[in-house]
Amino acid sequence: MAHLSVDIGGRPGVDCRGFCEYCYFKHVRDTPPFGCRYCPPFRKGCDYCSRSVREYYSGFKDLRDIADDVLARLQAIPDExxxxTISGGGDPSCYPRFRDLIELLASMEAPLHIGYTSGKGFDDPGIADFLVESGLAEISFTVFSVRPELRKRYMHDPTPEASLAVLERLCGEIDVxxxxxxxxxxxxxxxxEETCRWLEERGAKGIIMMRFANRTDQGLILGNAPVIPGHPVQEVxxxxxxxxxxxxxxxxxxxGTPLWDPQIGSPFALAAEPxxxxxxxxxxxRASVITGRIAAPFIESILSQCGKGAQVVPVEKEIACLITIDDLRSLDPGALEPLVIIPGRAFVYDREAELVLSRDGVPRTVMRGPETLTADAETSMGMERGQVLALEMEAFADLVRLINRYGSA
Ligand code: SF4
Structure with a gap:
């Protein structure tokens, strides 16, 4: 059975009826590419770390192009x-030919999933029935608040009552x-609390809280901090x-993200499973394992239970996947082992990392660890605890094997 992902394009903020006050894409600047795990060894910067990371699309794709693309991909898929899943940089609810798009995809008679919508494009509550009848089975819907005036003020939703009516109807019919x-x-x-109660009473499956970030060390690496000057942030x-x-x-x-899923005990549910x-x-x-401030105590706890040899080194950045070369520059290379492992998804060019971490004249090897060591709340939302633990077991086993293979004696 195959899973088809349909990319409709679009630009965050532009193709969703204007920027929400809190949108991280609001002040994204044209920063040079960071380097990442996809960069070829001889060049810093690839399509992923220079374009995809800032969701740099040129606008919504034409429906005809989407249809051609879907058709071509269907021919390459042997299974049913x-x-x-509908995805893109813009908001599907704001897609100009939204009904035609849904009709096109509904004709394939597979359950539809809208990966993300703010609902700002829903002006007619009747669209909910159309979506249910077209086979929409699951939707991720940014609510912000069930008070229309707050959606209007902070999301710039021109018709918040209609958007909430659509959300309400969908809650009663499909997985929201x-x-x-x-x-x-x-x-x-x-x-x-009022928002949570409203959602629960109407049948939503869950809500994921996203902590508002306003500083570079909280993950705003695209020259986009602060998002709202002077606005307070919650500490982790x-x-x-x-x-x-x-x-x-x-x-x-x-x-919640970056922390946590209380039902599963993740991220790093494994830390509580000796x-x-x-x-x-x-x-x-032996090796030094560099990570973010939030993950460090968990990784330290798990690796120390596996024996001696792994030195876990946190940088200032809270989120390990958003570590950049500036975070590595702030470390004292003299305190590091000859093998340094950086997070699999860090936005760093490997050769540059080696130069920075060997600048005391002692050559060090930099390697990437597993792509991820845990599941964040967005990933664990649809997972069972056993699945998260299995993912973490596999990732930590890979990390230990990497240290055992390339680390120093
Ligand atoms: S709908 Fe999403 S992408 Fe668009 S402005 Fe709001 S937060 Fe940004």
Missing amino acids: VSRI YAACVVLPGVNDGPVL AGFRDMVTALSRKFRMKVS DLVAKLPRLER
């Missing part, structure tokens, strides 16, 4: 299509996962506690 960037002082506290521990408290109040799934960690290979060699 089991699920169709709501998303909410939590802006302290605006949609948190009682307003957030406070955010995690808020997610925990809300998850206890509601039956639907409540999780019996499973005991089944990982033992550490036999």
Whole structure:
């Protein structure tokens, strides 16, 4: 059974009726490419780290081009299509020929999934029935708040009542996962509880809270900090506690990113499972493992249970996947092992990392660790605890094997 992903193109902020106040793409600047895991060895910068990372599309694709693309891909798929996901840089609800697009995809008679929408493009509540009748089975819907005036003010939704009516109808019919960037002082506290209650009563499967980030060390690496000058941010521990408290109040799934999924105990659910960690290979060699501030204590806890030899080194950046060369420059190379492992997805050009981390005259080898060591809340939203643990076991086993193979004795 094949899964078909349909990219409709579009630009964040432009092809979604203007920037939401909190949108990270609002101030994205034309920064030079960072380098990444896809760059060829001889060149810093590839399509991924120079274009895709900033969701740099030229606009929505023409429906005819989408149809041609879908047709060509269908011919290459030997199996029946089991699920169709609509994705893109713009917001599907704002796609100019949205009904035609849905009709086209519905004709394939596979369940449809809208990977992300703010709902800002839904002006007619009747679109909900059309979507259900067309086979929409799952949607991720950014709610922000169920108070129309807040959607209008902060998302610039011109018809918030209609968008919420669509959300309400979909909650009762299909799998709805709501998303909410939590802006302290605006949609948190009682307003957030009201949003959760509204969603639960109407049948949403879950809500994922996204902590508002406003600083480079919180992950705004595209020259886009601050998103809202002077707006307060929640520190990680406070955010995690808020997610925990809300998850206890509601039956639907409540999780948060960058931390955490209380139902599963992730990211790094493995840290609380010593019996499973005991089944990982033992550490036999030494290496420095660089990671972000949030992941460091978890990785340290798991690797230290595997034996001695792994030195976990946090940088200032909170999110490991968003580490750049500036984070590596702030480390003291003299304190590092001859083998340095950086996060698999770090936005770093490997050769540049080697130069920076060997600038004390001692040559060091830089290697990338597994693509991911855990599942963040967006990934774990549709997963069982066992699946997350299996993913983490495999990733940590790969990491230990990498250290044992290339590390120093
Ligand atoms: S809908 Fe999403 S992509 Fe568009 S401006 Fe709002 S947050 Fe940004």
